[in-house]
Amino acid sequence: MKLFLDDAVNAFICIFGVAIAWVLLFKLNMVAFSYFETSKFINWVFIPAGVRLISVLLFGLYGVIGLFFGALATSYHVGIDTDTAIAVSLISVINPYLAINLTKYCLKIDELMQGLKAKQLLTISFFAALFNGLTHNLYFHAHMGAGSLADFMNMFIGDFIGSLIILYTFSFLIKWLRRSIKPQTQP
Secondary structure, X not given: OHHHXXXXXXXXXXXXXXXXXXXXXXXXXXXXXXXXXXXXXOEOOOOHHHHHHHHHHHHOHHHHHHHHHHHHHHHHHHOOOHHHHHHHHHHHHHHHHHHHHHHHHHOOOOOOOOOOOHHHHHHHHHHHHHHXXXXXXXXXXXXXXXXXXXXXXXXXHHHHHHHHHHHHHHHHHHHHHHHHHOOOOOO
């Protein structure tokens, strides 16, 4: 029973933490990059796209669930109805999951992602941005009469740049932490 509770607590912490990270970076993106916004859904720089990748890479399905709740929580910022909010949130979370798993399969990356290289992370980021741009714009076109090739390109570029910003920041922080924690050798 204790093991089940420990797993449930860990799952809750992952889901809640990812949702909070999404909301905070969404708000940061609104403040820092509002000038680059081309529509209520599209931004030339969208740093929460990087949260999608990091969350799914680190937490798998718990990351997907957290992203879904985070995306729902921020949907009021773009003024959409509940059905659209649910659809857009689902699209937002399914794409990184598919991109990561498809890329891991095609590039033969093991489940623990040992030896994951920068080129492979770029490939994952590329496909996540591609899937996200395509599916969002197909949805916008089919259900809202909006969405165009220009919108797709803007969303793709924004997601890709946002992912790179977060991935490289995350990579830098990990390297910095490793150096900071590394025991110092005494002469």
